[in-house]
Amino acid sequence: MQLIDCPWCGPREELEFHYGGQAHVSYPPDPQALTDEQWGHFVFFRDNPKGPFPERWVHGAGCRRWFNAVRDTRTHEFLAVYPIGAARPGVPGGDA
Amino acid sequence: MSTAHATAGDPPGAHLPEHPDFLWRTPEPQRSYDVVIVGGGGHGLATAHYLARNHGITNVAVVEKGWLAGGNMARNTTLIRSNYLWDESAAIYEHALKLWEGLEEDLGYPILFSQRGVLNLAHTEQDVRDSVRRVEANKLNGIDAEWLGPDDVAKICPILNISDDIRYPVLGATYQPRAGIAKHDYVAWGFARRADEAGIDLIQDCEVLGFTTEGSVDDGTARVTGVRTSRGDIACGQVALCSAGHTSTLLDQLGVRAPLQSHPLQALVSELLEPVHPTIVMSNAVHVYVSQAHKGELVMGAGVDSYNGYGQRGAFHIIERQMAAAVELFPIFSRAHLLRSWAGIVDVTPDASPIVGRTPYANVLVNSGWGTGGFKSTPGLGWCLAHTIATGELHPYIAPFGIDRFVTGALVDEHGAAAVAH
Numbered sequence: 001m002q003l004i005d006c007p008w009c010g011p012r013e014e015l016e017f018h019y020g021g022q023a024h025v026s027y028p029p030d031p032q033a034l035t036d037e038q039w040g041h042f043v044f045f046r047d048n049p050k051g052p053f054p055e056r057w058v059h060g061a062g063c064r065r066w067f068n069a070v071r072d073t074r075t076h077e078f079l080a081v082y083p084i085g086a087a088r089p090g091v092p093g094g095d096a
Numbered sequence: 097m098s099t100a101h102a103t104a105g106d107p108p109g110a111h112l113p114e115h116p117d118f119l120w121r122t123p124e125p126q127r128s129y130d131v132v133i134v135g136g137g138g139h140g141l142a143t144a145h146y147l148a149r150n151h152g153i154t155n156v157a158v159v160e161k162g163w164l165a166g167g168n169m170a171r172n173t174t175l176i177r178s179n180y181l182w183d184e185s186a187a188i189y190e191h192a193l194k195l196w197e198g199l200e201e202d203l204g205y206p207i208l209f210s211q212r213g214v215l216n217l218a219h220t221e222q223d224v225r226d227s228v229r230r231v232e233a234n235k236l237n238g239i240d241a242e243w244l245g246p247d248d249v250a251k252i253c254p255i256l257n258i259s260d261d262i263r264y265p266v267l268g269a270t271y272q273p274r275a276g277i278a279k280h281d282y283v284a285w286g287f288a289r290r291a292d293e294a295g296i297d298l299i300q301d302c303e304v305l306g307f308t309t310e311g312s313v314d315d316g317t318a319r320v321t322g323v324r325t326s327r328g329d330i331a332c333g334q335v336a337l338c339s340a341g342h343t344s345t346l347l348d349q350l351g352v353r354a355p356l357q358s359h360p361l362q363a364l365v366s367e368l369l370e371p372v373h374p375t376i377v378m379s380n381a382v383h384v385y386v387s388q389a390h391k392g393e394l395v396m397g398a399g400v401d402s403y404n405g406y407g408q409r410g411a412f413h414i415i416e417r418q419m420a421a422a423v424e425l426f427p428i429f430s431r432a433h434l435l436r437s438w439a440g441i442v443d444v445t446p447d448a449s450p451i452v453g454r455t456p457y458a459n460v461l462v463n464s465g466w467g468t469g470g471f472k473s474t475p476g477l478g479w480c481l482a483h484t485i486a487t488g489e490l491h492p493y494i495a496p497f498g499i500d501r502f503v504t505g506a507l508v509d510e511h512g513a514a515a516v517a518h
């Protein structure tokens with residue numbers, strides 16, 4: 001089991017967390033204005049890179065707060081954790 | 097150290113028998129092919145076989161970045177069934193099941209297909225309602241299905257714990273008697289041998305790194321002219337992507353987005369045991385499924401690890417949870433030892449149905465998104481994809497699974513039939 005470094009609680013076991021998928025996908029400011037295709041893409045389509053991936057996690061069995069992380073999907077290694085709302089950090093070896 | 101057979105002076109291993117004949121050639125890639133299939137797993141190999149068998153198309157290469165069938169084809173738990181809810185799924189999975197029933201003969205190769213039936217357990221009132229509905233839907237589609245109460249479930253699988261005294265008691269199960277398991281490696285080798293005999297080149301250790309293209313996606317003239325591989329460029333008339341968990345990495349090269357997420361999916365086996373488990377048992381609610389392989393291992397699996405991953409390994413708590421569920425359902429397993437566990441990379445979609453069909457490139461077909469359950473479809477998909485490549489017309493069984501359904505909303509939601517179930 002790997003340790004995940006919650007920005008508020010520090011390193012805790014993976015079991016305490018839930019995954020929230022790709023980060024930085026914001027709700028469209030004017031959903032009515034989207035075409036069917038744009039709406040379909042917003043609802044269903046997410047990046048699926050082999051390498052660094054910015055994603056959301058929630059520390060459900062701890063502080064119950066959401067945060068973002070950049071994790072390498074090849075090794076599952078966490079490269080950075082950062083607060084929701086902050087810009088994606090550049091990470092060593094990352095493609096940021 | 098010496099053995100009875102070795103004589104002084106012989107090189108090491110000189111007394112061993114000759115290496116058995118290879119089942120297929122190891123050709124050098126040619127400059128160009130009519131059809132290039134990317135990925136030598138079950139789907140790629142089956143497509144190659146049916147291209148030759150049904151359509152006489154043999155100027156074909158299957159290019160595989162590793163060794164043949166070393167991806168999910170080597171890692172799956174081989175459950176085969178067709179008891180899905182919706183008509184679209186029932187059609188393709190039942191087509192596949194019928195092909196499985198004659199596959200050994202078609203391939204001239206043993207595949208150890210054993211139709212021992214599958215029980216999908218229900219543990220809550222809602223599970224019961226959903227299960228009965230699925231049984232009725234299956235019957236309307238001509239698929240063998242029955243609803244069984246707990247006592248009848250125990251007659252089929254006597255080692256299953258049907259007592260009220262467990263956390264999630266068994267309230268009944270759906271039963272598909274024609275479901276079964278097969279030997280996954282033999283299936284791959286059988287398809288590979290037949291395709292090779294027909295003259296199709298199976299090229300291992302050859303990774304597709306990108307594509308050469310012409311025309312433009314914007315005016316609908318885009319085509320792929322060839323694949324760039326770790327062993328040079330190969331020109332091609334058509335391309336079929338059969339690269340399972342890695343499909344996104346190839347579509348990204350073409351600038352095509354698809355709602356695919358790659359996850360680790362684990363499975364495990366026990367040590368070899370006497371035959372104790374006569375059927376297949378799956379439980380969505382407590383999240384485990386179990387069969388017993390021909391050799392005697394208990395083969396178990398559960399759901400995907402939650403996060404995206406290309407690492408072919410997962411976390412141990414997933415294994416721990418599925419073992420807890422298994423031991424509650426099968427108290428007799430508590431003394432069994434786990435022998436090994438492993439993971440594959442599965443490409444999951446939002447509606448738990450595959451993404452098969454056309455792409456913005458006129459001569460590129462995509463076959464992906466089979467996620468946790470594409471072994472069972474291997475012959476059926478191969479048949480339909482070969483038809484589509486050969487005729488240019490989408491086979492009716494794959495037509496509902498195009499990527500455009502995520503824009504039109506015509507989803508084929510199989511979460512109920514496919515969630516933990518493989």
Ligand SMILES: Cc1cc2nc3c(=O)[nH]c(=O)nc-3n(C[C@H](O)[C@H](O)[C@H](O)COP(=O)(O)OP(=O)(O)OC[C@H]3O[C@@H](n4cnc5c(N)ncnc54)[C@H](O)[C@@H]3O)c2cc1C
Nearest residue numbers: 135137138139161167168169172173175304440470471472
């Ligand atoms: C643990 C586990 C249990 C499963 N259990 C079941 C089950 O019980 N029943 C069931 O129906 N399904 C099951 N599945 C799902 C099933 O294995 C897959 O859906 C199915 O194997 C996918 O098709 P495939 O055989 O062609 O994939 P694969 O065997 O993964 O073939 C894809 C091939 O493409 C190759 N490739 C990828 N990228 C490239 C590239 N760029 N260039 C060249 N080659 C490339 C890969 O190396 C790979 O060999 C399970 C999967 C796993 C991991």
Ligand SMILES: [Zn+2]
Nearest residue numbers: 006009059063
């Ligand atoms: Zn926390």
